[in-house]
Amino acid sequence: MSDTAPTTPFDLDAYLRRTGWEGVRRACLDTLRGLQHAHVRAIPFENLDPVRGRAPSLDLADLTAKLVHARRGGYCYEHNTLFARVLETLGFGVTRLLCRVQLGAHRPEDRPRSHLALQVRVPGDPQTYLSDVGFGAVGALLEPVPLRTGEEFPGAGRRHRLVHRPHRGPLPMWVLEAHGAGDGGGWEAQYAFTLEPFEHADVEVVNWHVATSPRSPFSRTLYIQRLTTDAHLLLHGTALTETRTDGTVTRRELTGEAEIRSVIDTELDVEVPDGLTLPR
Structure with a gap:
């Protein structure tokens, strides 16, 4: 398994050059918004490694070489593993969430937990946020959204909301919805998740399966x-x-x-x- 401990060296300067982010380097909501928007505009989503039969490495050095120094991108496990390290380096709190993609599914339970997203804590802010730089769809978040229901969040020209959906588990089921991202033009579910924390080892296993399974x-x-x-x-x-x-x-x-x-x-x-x- 890869070493993703916070003590692993990380070249933040190179990452910021790659994304073009020139804002303040402190753990605040404006920085979180700016970093997420800069990342999704600068680093493409792509699955060229799985298509050629390789599970992408989630080792920090390999991610930096591929997504930061090379003219490459990656899929959700690569993007959000790298972004989590960026945020942790700056002092944000990060919890890794595994989500069930809802596009094309009738129920949350119809899909496995195959998408990685992040729950982010901003120091001094009681509100936590859903942040995601690795969802390969037109309904993806361009900016973080507060983890609360009952309102719409406009972000960089896109509209999102979070709703709760009944399910059999003990934790509330959250669903991220995007407006106008599908052919119907209304609200469409993107992915569903609970706030159960997952570790890097869990992400490694899902990454390998999604990259190598002939059914993926x-x-x-x-x-x-x-x-x-x-x-x-x-x-x-x-x-x-x-x-x-x-x-x-x-x-x-x-x-x-x-x-x-x-x-x-x-x-x-x-x-x-x-x-x-x-x-x-």
């Missing part, structure tokens, strides 16, 4: 997304979807490996690893 979509199909100033780009297999901030959606089918590589390199800003065979 991440081991079989390309998912690459990039957020620009005015659009969300998603490559799913050979289909490229652009969702603009005004709600306009355009889709096009890519033909041939050369075009797919070109789009990944130029439009999605991800370097394709050597030896990876892409769909044709």
Whole structure:
């Protein structure tokens, strides 16, 4: 298992250069908002390692080399493991949460806990926050939201809310919903979770399963997304979807490996690893 203890050296300066964050380095809500927004705009979501049969390393040095120093991205376990270390380095409290993705599911229990998100505590603030830089969907959070129900949270042009849903467990079930992220245009559940804390060892096991299981979509199909100033780009297999901030959606089918590589390199800003065979 990887060593993610807080004493492991971490190059915060390099991370901040990668994300372009130039704000104050203290554990406050403005810093949390700014860091999350900068991270999701700077570092793409991608699953190129699982597609080529490799479980991505969650070792801090490997994450730094890949997501900070290389022109690469990662999926939720990589993004949020790295972001958790950034926040802990700055003095935030972080609890790792494993969530059940709800997109395309009828009930929370229909999906395993396969998504990593973070519960964040800001020193001196009794409110805790849901923070997430690794959800590969157009309904992803761009800024943290308070862990409370009964209100809508606008964040960087997107609308979210948290609701409670009945379930069989002893802890309340929270559901993150996004408005206008689906074809229906209304509120759509993104993922469900309880506030039970999980450890890095738990995340390692889920990461390995999702990356290597032949039943996992991440081991079989390309998912690459990039957020620009005015659009969300998603490559799913050979289909490229652009969702603009005004709600306009355009889709096009890519033909041939050369075009797919070109789009990944130029439009999605991800370097394709050597030896990876892409769909044709």
